[in-house]
Amino acid sequence: MNHIRKMRGLAVGFGALLFLSGCGAKESPEPAANRRFETEMDENLIAVGFSQVGAESDWRAANTESIQSSLTPENGFYLIYEDAQQKQENQFKAIRNFILQEVDYIVLSPIVETGWETVLQEAKDAGIPVILVDRMAQVDEELYTCWIGADFESEGKRAGEWLEQYLEEQGRAGEEIRIVTLQGTLDSSAQLGRTKGFAEVMEKHGNWDMLEMKDADFTQAKGQEVMESLLKKYDDIDVVVCENDNMAFGAVDAIQEAGESCGPDGDITILSFDAVSAAFDAMMAGEINVSFECNPLHGPKLQEIIGTLESGGTVDKIQYMEETYFDTSMNLEELRKTRAY
Ligand code: AHR
Numbered sequence: 001m002n003h004i005r006k007m008r009g010l011a012v013g014f015g016a017l018l019f020l021s022g023c024g025a026k027e028s029p030e031p032a033a034n035r036r037f038e039t040e041m042d043e044n045l046i047a048v049g050f051s052q053v054g055a056e057s058d059w060r061a062a063n064t065e066s067i068q069s070s071l072t073p074e075n076g077f078y079l080i081y082e083d084a085q086q087k088q089e090n091q092f093k094a095i096r097n098f099i100l101q102e103v104d105y106i107v108l109s110p111i112v113e114t115g116w117e118t119v120l121q122e123a124k125d126a127g128i129p130v131i132l133v134d135r136m137a138q139v140d141e142e143l144y145t146c147w148i149g150a151d152f153e154s155e156g157k158r159a160g161e162w163l164e165q166y167l168e169e170q171g172r173a174g175e176e177i178r179i180v181t182l183q184g185t186l187d188s189s190a191q192l193g194r195t196k197g198f199a200e201v202m203e204k205h206g207n208w209d210m211l212e213m214k215d216a217d218f219t220q221a222k223g224q225e226v227m228e229s230l231l232k233k234y235d236d237i238d239v240v241v242c243e244n245d246n247m248a249f250g251a252v253d254a255i256q257e258a259g260e261s262c263g264p265d266g267d268i269t270i271l272s273f274d275a276v277s278a279a280f281d282a283m284m285a286g287e288i289n290v291s292f293e294c295n296p297l298h299g300p301k302l303q304e305i306i307g308t309l310e311s312g313g314t315v316d317k318i319q320y321m322e323e324t325y326f327d328t329s330m331n332l333e334e335l336r337k338t339r340a341y
Pocket of ligand 1: 056057058059060134135190218243244245246273274294
């Protein structure tokens with residue numbers, strides 16, 4: 001690693017950040033304490049620019065925390081964190097600022113899969129390795145060093161298979177099953193994979209009727225709003241597939257406010273993804289049936305990958321996180337004690 005290059009770059013970068021108006025750094029609500037521009041640089045630290053999607057969900061907060069608490073000065077890192085507030089253009093600005101700062105690595109969680117060729121080519125031309133976390137970018141694989149994240153398609157398939165078995169156990173396997181889906185941000189890997197995986201199982205069941213799939217942007221507020229509109233439009237919804245926990249929390253609020261019931265003892269079965277701590281609360285309260293884990297703890301793996309690259313080693317291009325699922329038939333009280341988020 002060229003530390004002289006890094007030191008000069010960080011000084012230039014700070015000036016550039018002050019100069020550029022409307023850039024991700026200025027708009028970010030992240031407290032200044034998270035940026036260490038003001039502090040004296042230790043030339044031995046590895047400079048990493050991290051462009052995060054936003055703060056749209058509990059999962060995202062856990063993911064940010066994991067990366068921030070791994071890439072610390074104590075562990076040898078100088079982390080520049082940028083919250084894109086769910087806007088791809090903010091991620092473009094952040095990456096270009098990281099290039100100006102001549103960071104050693106760029107870590108990017110791409111909000112959507114498309115549109116990254118130009119900016120990632122700029123990073124490559126500047127000789128800065130890019131590590132993708134969580135979501136994928138549809139670009140030539142030469143444009144990124146590796147990717148860490150979840151197998152979203154398997155998560156969606158697991159959800160479909162869970163529903164298959166649940167309906168069987170309920171003696172409802174042959175009934176018409178009316179389903180709606182609250183989708184995550186369209187064109188994001190999590191949305192594309194979960195939708196695709198669930199659809200693969202649906203194809204086997206002519207009696208499963210997908211009434212509508214609607215974007216609720218992975219947020220609780222949107223989840224509630226979209227569920228309210230679906231409840232007005234359709235009678236007798238049997239199943240709601242929520243492509244993350246926060247949308248499920250919003251959906252539960254909408255269902256309860258409409259005077260309907262959900263969860264294992266209610267009329268509407270709720271499937272969700274992430275398995276964050278609040279989803280355990282919702283399952284234990286009998287509001288949602290199941291949550292398919294999406295592991296947000298990327299920090300330690302990222303630290304290990306950069307360590308390997310720094311010592312001249314190679315890393316696997318695609319690295320999946322381990323995942324499972326949790327439902328109300330399990331001892332959630334005990335399981336929750338083992339959970340970090
Ligand atoms: O990309 C991972 C997804 O993004 C999580 O499921 C969701 O909660 C987050 O916003």
